[in-house]
Amino acid sequence: MFMHSSLVAGLLASGMTVPVNAVAFADAEAGYHTLQQFYNQSIGLWIPSTGWWNSANCLTVIADLAAIDATVKAQSLSVFSNTFKKAQVYNLQMQKVVGAGYMPWTYYGHHWPNFPPGWHKPSPHRTNGFLNSYYDDEGWWALAWIAAYDVTGNRQYLSTAESIFEDMKAASGTTPCGGTAIWWDKDKTYVNAIANELFLDVAAHLANRGGSKSSYYLSWAKKQWAWFQSSGMINAQHTVNDGLNITTCKNNGGTVWSYNQGVILGGLTELSKATHDNSYITTAKQIADAAIANLTVNGILHDPCEPDCGADGSQFKGVFARNLQILQQASPETRYATFLSDNANSIWANDRIGQSELSLIWSGPYIQPANASTQSSALDAIVGALATS
Ligand SMILES: *[C@@H]1O[C@H](CO)[C@@H](O)[C@H](O)[C@H]1NC(C)=O
Ligand SMILES: *[C@@H]1O[C@H](CO)[C@@H](O)[C@H](O)[C@H]1NC(C)=O
Ligand SMILES: *[C@@H]1O[C@H](CO)[C@@H](O)[C@H](O)[C@H]1NC(C)=O
Numbered sequence: 001m002f003m004h005s006s007l008v009a010g011l012l013a014s015g016m017t018v019p020v021n022a023v024a025f026a027d028a029e030a031g032y033h034t035l036q037q038f039y040n041q042s043i044g045l046w047i048p049s050t051g052w053w054n055s056a057n058c059l060t061v062i063a064d065l066a067a068i069d070a071t072v073k074a075q076s077l078s079v080f081s082n083t084f085k086k087a088q089v090y091n092l093q094m095q096k097v098v099g100a101g102y103m104p105w106t107y108y109g110h111h112w113p114n115f116p117p118g119w120h121k122p123s124p125h126r127t128n129g130f131l132n133s134y135y136d137d138e139g140w141w142a143l144a145w146i147a148a149y150d151v152t153g154n155r156q157y158l159s160t161a162e163s164i165f166e167d168m169k170a171a172s173g174t175t176p177c178g179g180t181a182i183w184w185d186k187d188k189t190y191v192n193a194i195a196n197e198l199f200l201d202v203a204a205h206l207a208n209r210g211g212s213k214s215s216y217y218l219s220w221a222k223k224q225w226a227w228f229q230s231s232g233m234i235n236a237q238h239t240v241n242d243g244l245n246i247t248t249c250k251n252n253g254g255t256v257w258s259y260n261q262g263v264i265l266g267g268l269t270e271l272s273k274a275t276h277d278n279s280y281i282t283t284a285k286q287i288a289d290a291a292i293a294n295l296t297v298n299g300i301l302h303d304p305c306e307p308d309c310g311a312d313g314s315q316f317k318g319v320f321a322r323n324l325q326i327l328q329q330a331s332p333e334t335r336y337a338t339f340l341s342d343n344a345n346s347i348w349a350n351d352r353i354g355q356s357e358l359s360l361i362w363s364g365p366y367i368q369p370a371n372a373s374t375q376s377s378a379l380d381a382i383v384g385a386l387a388t389s
C-alpha cells in the first residue's frame with residue numbers, strides 16, 4: 001500500500017514510527033553472505049575485519065541462523081570445519097586493555113607499531129587451541145563451539161567447549177573476591193562481569209548437553225550464580241555494571257554495557273532448563289526488563305559508546321539480542337517479541353546500505369564502516385526476531 005507523504009510527516013511529527021516491512025529469511029541470508037565477504041578462509045577468522053573473540057561471535061550467529069534456516073545450514077558446515085581446523089592453529093595473539101569509561105580495546109599483532117605503551121609485539125603463530133590470556137575470549141569460543149555442536153551434532157565441537165571450560169574452571173576461586181569468581185585475564189588485573197557471566201553461561205549450557213557429566217557442570221553453574229548474585233555487580237536498578245574494584249571487591253560503578261545484560265539471560269535460562277526451577281527465569285526477566293528500560297530509545301537498543309564503540313564495543317548489542325532470544329524461546333513474553341522485531345526491522349530500514357551491509361547504530365543513521373563486528377551483531381537481532389516471531 002502506498003502511504004501519502006503528508007501522512008508520513010504527520011506520523012513523524014506525532015513521534016510515531018513509520019511502519020516498516022518485517023525482515024524475512026531472505027534478508028538474513030543476504031546478511032549472512034555479506035558477513036562471509038569478511039571471512040578469511042586461510043585462517044578461519046573474520047580478520048582483519050574484526051578480531052579474535054569477535055570471530056567467535058561471528059561463528060555463533062551463523063550457527064544460530066543455521067538452526068532456523070536450512071539453506072544457511074548447508075553452507076555453514078564448511079565454515080565450522082574450516083574455522084575449527086585453521087583458527088586454533090592461527091590463535092591470534094593480542095593485548096587487551098580496559099580504557100576510559102570501562103571501554104575495552106584490543107591490540108593485535110597486525111596493528112604494530114600502533115600500540116599503547118608497555119605492549120609487546122607477540123609471536124604471531126603460537127599454537128594454543130582456543131585458549132589465550134583472557135577468560136572472556138575463552139568463554140566466547142566455548143559458546144561458539146556449543147552453538148556449532150547444537151546445529152551439527154559434531155561431538156568434537158562439544159568436547160572443545162568442555163576443555164575450554166576446564167581452563168576457565170582452573171581460575172575459579174583464585175581472586176580476592178571470594179566464591180567461584182574468575183579473573184578477566186591471566187595476568188590477574190581485573191575481576192569483571194563479562195568473564196564471570198561467561199563462566200556461568202558455559203557451565204549452564206554444558207549442564208544441558210554434558211551427558212554423564214551434566215551434574216558436574218550443573219553444580220559449577222549453581223555455585224557461580226550464587227557468587228555472581230552476591231557479588232554486588234547487579235545494582236539496585238537490576239542492571240549489571242562492568243566489574244568489581246579488586247581492592248574492595250565492591251561494584252566499581254562501571255558502564256552498563258548491553259552485552260553484560262545479555263550473557264546472564266542465557267546462563268539463567270539454561271540453569272532453569274537444567275533444574276526446572278522457574279525462579280531463574282523470573283530473575284532473568286527482571287534483568288532483561290531493566291536493561292531494555294535503561295538502554296533503549298524508542299524501543300531501539302543503544303550502547304553508551306555509540307557512535308565510537310571501537311572494534312569490540314560495536315559487537316555488544318547482538319549479544320543482548322541473542323540471549324534475549326534464548327530467554328524468549330524458553331518463556332515467551334509479547335514485549336520481548338516486540339523488542340526483537342522492532343530492533344531487527346529498524347536495522348533493516350535505517351542501519352543498512354546496499355543489499356545487506358549493516359552498521360553500528362540500530363536506529364540509524366548508517367555510519368561507515370560496516371564490518372564483521374557490526375554485521376554479525378545486527379544479524380543477531382535479525383536471527384532473534386526470525387526465531388521468535
Ligand atoms: C587473512 O589473514 C592473514 C593473516 O592475518 C593475512 O595475511 C591475509 O592478508 C588475510 N587475507 C585477507 C584476504 O584479508
Ligand atoms: C578501589 O577502591 C579503593 C578504595 O576505595 C580506591 O582507592 C581505588 O581507587 C579503587 N580502584 C579503582 C580502580 O577504582
Ligand atoms: C541508565 O542507568 C544509569 C545508571 O546505571 C543512569 O545513569 C542512566 O540515567 C540510566 N538511563 C536511563 C535511560 O534509564
Ligand SMILES: *[C@@H]1O[C@H](CO)[C@@H](O)[C@H](O)[C@H]1NC(C)=O
Pocket residue numbers: 048049050051308309310311314359360367368369370371372373374
Ligand atoms: C568496525 O566498525 C565499527 C563501527 O563502524 C568501528 O567502530 C570499528 O572500529 C570497526 N572495526 C575495525 C576492526 O575496524
